[in-house]
Amino acid sequence: MAKSSPTFTLDPEYSGKALNLNIFPNKATTHEKKFELLVQLRTELANRIKTNNYPLKKTETEEVHQKPKHTVEQVLRMALDAKLKMKLSNRYKDDLTLVHRQFISFLTEQELNQPFDQIQVIKLEEFLSRYNSSGTYYMKKRSDLSILFSSGGKLTGNRSIARDTHTERAKAKLHTAYDKQKMKKLLAYLKEVSPTLHLCCLFTYGCWLRPHVEVLSLSKKQFKNDNTEIHLSGSENKGGKVRIVYVPDYVRTELETIIERLDDDVNIFSGTVEVLNRFYFTTQWKRLRIEMLEKKLIEDGQTIYSFRHTAAVEVYRRTKDIYLLQKLMGHSSITVTQKYLRSLGVVDIEEMKNFAPTL
Known part of the structure; x- marks a missing residue:
């Protein structure tokens, strides 16, 4: 062998x-x-x-034969382009585009051309220090920048350093709901001076819709069952899920005179298949704001969203059911609803009375 x-x-x-x-x-x-x-x-x-x-x-x-070194400018451009191709809200895309432009303008030509994996945390913090007028503003800018760096890191196989930057404690902002009687006077005023803004506020309060996307994009075909329901697909609301809301009589009364003459695909505010500019309602509100303050119809800081805040407070105080409120508001999770209530300063006064210290 x-x-x-x-x-x-x-x-x-x-x-x-x-x-x-x-x-x-x-x-x-x-x-x-x-x-x-x-x-x-x-x-x-x-x-x-x-x-x-x-x-x-x-x-x-x-x-x-080593992997090519991408520059800071190249990677951030690739990261932004990748995000802009995704199905994200226009507001989200605009914020990323803005922080990209600001950061690119902040860096020198030499810094833009250095390899992406060599940029230092201190350079990011130097940029972010420009936006520290408040903790909330700083953290929003930091979040937007972190999204770009994280996306760039994934595209090039590098670790993102943006999360290593300094954090600020954002102070909670208390949103002010409307007093019910005061709100009725405000709605009467809006109906007289701006019917479209009045209708928007009715939808925001009565149907719990977000004004600048969900309300603004409403078309006739979304109204079902004799205009008693609004049906929104996942792509038509912030929560990303199919959403059906009830239309109260006081909203339907104002709506039917407008909607009966429209074709299914026509937007109820523009009168065409096109949706108005997303700042349309905001612009109208700003034009009337000074007069509304002088007439004491609103308080400083109250906005169109305050109608939605008012509806949330009323529902919760009446039902104490946070799961129902989550469904009505179209929130993606209970956690979001809890944060929403905290931002409104909603507390159970009766419960506090029962446990208040005595003398």
Whole structure:
């Protein structure tokens, strides 16, 4: 029986790869050839060790084959383009575009052209320090910048450093709901001076819709069952889920005179298939704001969204059912609803009375 030839593992030293050679003794077809290659491998290895050239130092050829170094400017551009192609809200995209433009303008040409993985945290913090007029403003800008760096890191196989930047504690902002009687006077005023804004506020309060996307984009086809329901698909509301809301009589009364003459695809505010500019209601509100303050119809800080806040407070105080409120408001989770209530300063006064310290 013929004696079998010895075999060797294919570690770099046994193949010659560690010496930048392709010897591969194990691939020899005869025992004699294998022995010859092993001797050659041993000789080459001994020579490299003798000349202090083992392990091998990187050569210029090896450097060429390393992954290309993308510059800061290239990576952030790729990151922004990737985000703009996603199905995200226009507001989200606008915020990312703004922070990208601001950061690119902040860096010098040399800093823009340095490899992405060499930019330092201190440079990001220097940029963010421009936006520390409030904790909330700083953290919003930090979040937008972090999104770009995180996306850029994933595209190039690098770790994002933006999350290592300094954080600020954002002070909670208390949103002010409307007094019910005062709100009725405000709605009467809006109906007289701006019917479209009046209708928007009715939808925001009575149907719990967000004014600048959900209300603004309403078309006739979304109203079902004799205009008693509004059906929104996942792409038509912020929560991303199918949403059906009830239309109260006082909203339907104002709506029906408008909607009866429209075709299904027509937007109820523009009168065409096109949706008005997303700042349309905001602009109308700003034009009337000073007069509304003078007439004491609103308080400083109250907005169109305050109608939605008022509806949330009323529902919760009446039902104490946070799960129902989540469904009505179209929130993605209970956590969002809890934060929403905290921002409104909603507390159970009766419960506090029961546990108040006594003297």
